[in-house]
Amino acid sequence: MKPEKPSSEDLRRRAEARMNSLASPALEVPTELQAMRQVHELQVHQVELAMQNEELQQARVHLEEALASYTELYDFAPVGYLSLEPNGGITRANLEAGRMLGLERSRLLHRHFAGFLAGADERAFKVYLEQVFKDQPLEPFEGSLRGEGSAPLQVLVEAALSADGQKCRLVLLDVTELRRAQEQEQRLEADLQQSQKLESLGSLAGGIAHDMNNVLAAIQAVSETLHLTHSTDQTLLGSLDIIDRASARGRDLVKGLTHFARKELREPKPLDLNAVIREEAEHLGHTTRQKVALVLDLEEGLPWVLGERGSLASALMNLCRNAVDAMAGGGMLTLRTRRLPDARVELVVQDNGVGMPPEVLARATEPFYTTKPLGKGAGLGLALAYATAKAHGGTLSLHSELGQGTLVSLRLPSCSATTADGAEVKTGGTQGAPLGILLVDDDELIRASLPAMVEFLGHHVICAAGGQEALDMLEAGLEVQLVILDLNMPGMNGLEVLEKLRQRLPRLPVLLATGHLDAETSRAIQQLGRVLSINKPYTMEELDQKLQKILALEGQ
Numbered sequence: 001m002k003p004e005k006p007s008s009e010d011l012r013r014r015a016e017a018r019m020n021s022l023a024s025p026a027l028e029v030p031t032e033l034q035a036m037r038q039v040h041e042l043q044v045h046q047v048e049l050a051m052q053n054e055e056l057q058q059a060r061v062h063l064e065e066a067l068a069s070y071t072e073l074y075d076f077a078p079v080g081y082l083s084l085e086p087n088g089g090i091t092r093a094n095l096e097a098g099r100m101l102g103l104e105r106s107r108l109l110h111r112h113f114a115g116f117l118a119g120a121d122e123r124a125f126k127v128y129l130e131q132v133f134k135d136q137p138l139e140p141f142e143g144s145l146r147g148e149g150s151a152p153l154q155v156l157v158e159a160a161l162s163a164d165g166q167k168c169r170l171v172l173l174d175v176t177e178l179r180r181a182q183e184q185e186q187r188l189e190a191d192l193q194q195s196q197k198l199e200s201l202g203s204l205a206g207g208i209a210h211d212m213n214n215v216l217a218a219i220q221a222v223s224e225t226l227h228l229t230h231s232t233d234q235t236l237l238g239s240l241d242i243i244d245r246a247s248a249r250g251r252d253l254v255k256g257l258t259h260f261a262r263k264e265l266r267e268p269k270p271l272d273l274n275a276v277i278r279e280e281a282e283h284l285g286h287t288t289r290q291k292v293a294l295v296l297d298l299e300e301g302l303p304w305v306l307g308e309r310g311s312l313a314s315a316l317m318n319l320c321r322n323a324v325d326a327m328a329g330g331g332m333l334t335l336r337t338r339r340l341p342d343a344r345v346e347l348v349v350q351d352n353g354v355g356m357p358p359e360v361l362a363r364a365t366e367p368f369y370t371t372k373p374l375g376k377g378a379g380l381g382l383a384l385a386y387a388t389a390k391a392h393g394g395t396l397s398l399h400s401e402l403g404q405g406t407l408v409s410l411r412l413p414s415c416s417a418t419t420a421d422g423a424e425v426k427t428g429g430t431q432g433a434p435l436g437i438l439l440v441d442d443d444e445l446i447r448a449s450l451p452a453m454v455e456f457l458g459h460h461v462i463c464a465a466g467g468q469e470a471l472d473m474l475e476a477g478l479e480v481q482l483v484i485l486d487l488n489m490p491g492m493n494g495l496e497v498l499e500k501l502r503q504r505l506p507r508l509p510v511l512l513a514t515g516h517l518d519a520e521t522s523r524a525i526q527q528l529g530r531v532l533s534i535n536k537p538y539t540m541e542e543l544d545q546k547l548q549k550i551l552a553l554e555g556q
Helices: 008-023 032-075 095-101 120-133 176-229 234-259 273-288 309-325 381-391 444-456 467-475 494-504 519-528 540-554
Strands: 080-084 090-093 141-145 153-161 168-174 269-271 292-297 304-307 331-340 344-351 395-401 405-415 436-440 460-464 482-486 510-514 531-535
Touching: 080 095, 090 095, 095 168, 120 141, 120 153, 120 168, 153 176, 176 234, 176 444, 269 273, 269 309, 273 292, 273 309, 273 331, 273 344, 304 309, 304 405, 309 331, 309 344, 309 381, 309 405, 331 405, 381 395, 381 405, 436 444, 436 467, 444 460, 444 482, 444 540, 460 467, 467 494, 482 494, 482 540, 494 510, 494 519, 510 540, 519 531, 531 540
Parallel strands: 292 331, 436 460, 436 482, 482 510, 510 531
Antiparallel strands: 080 090, 080 168, 141 153, 153 168, 269 304, 331 344, 344 405, 395 405
């Protein structure tokens, strides 16, 4: 077993004792052999001392290297490290902590960490720190860190008490980007849920729109016919006006619902958004001038957008009506446009009305959600605007605070400006000889009510209750100049009838009537040619315009 190395003090005592024994007169003078042994022993001790000194030097180097490595890891760690006193004063910080707090480390000493937290977070951290020094198990603390001269950060703080209980060590983790990503994910999830709600509603609306539109079409056709045939009966005309208003309200409601089923635009055209806004603002000004100041802040030279004029105008008016309703005591309604750097344009509708609390804002775009009194709104305005933005490949966002008004931002992709919409056909009765028209519709109400409207325009109508019946009538020799064809029918639907008509009578004009025309059907009828569509329920004026347009196609 190897003997332990003597300590320096043992070596010193032994050396002094040996020297004293050599100097004692009572002892004999050592022999030469003894002297040699003593010298050898001293040399051994000298070597041992040298070895111990070398080991001490190596241990010191290792210790310094370990300290340097620890300091480097501490200083250049990707997270912030702080040491705090019980009062929250900072006694030590690494470089990342200094960056997060916006100060050099020397300037952080004895500053209170809680002072770098915002508002309620400062008070909450002081309570948290007291619990840390009581050595209570705690979950990590999260708050908003506002360093001097640096952007606010969202940080996650983990704390541990030192062994002597005199200091607290903090680890600061910057979770700003993580929280932003989570918020973005939540927004995308909310958008997805909203889209799914709208799609479900669109499917439901598509199922009921056909029957509902037929009912409204029959009511409207009879009402318009009675208006024209009893124009001197003021009592009847008053009742008919009520029916017309009710029918128009039902039509707008169903039209709004069916918009949710649309994923694409039917006939998008380049539009001057500023021109659309000016036109709608002129209409709006007549009704709001008394109590609401209307301000237009439109950027000149704004890029055009590809869209549907009617849909965008309807969405804008819905947003404006909501804004006006929010300013019952008067206020200012601002319509603003600007060019965005990402090839989009922005339309802002802003009011200084009552605003919305967070719980209302969170549900504002839900269909049928409304805070208005019964009978004052169906809760479709914002939902329809949202659906219109989606159909145009854009986005709609809401910003509102209670008592601070509401700002709605509609952002749409821009496009190059080309020719705008063509001029509308004026209504003045269909020109030329009376037409023979074949009306194909499975709904008895339509077959009973619509012919009178068409005949008032000067045409003759023959009815068929389904597609096969219509084809059989034409096969048997029936001659007509135009077919009004219902799109949604049991058995053979309108598209199937239209394809067979094209095989037999390729040049026969067809007016396709439907409550909802999706993009796929729109493309199909464009390929077949000599086909126009009309939305149910339609007025006599709208029908007359469509007849003129389709006859213009026939003359080409």
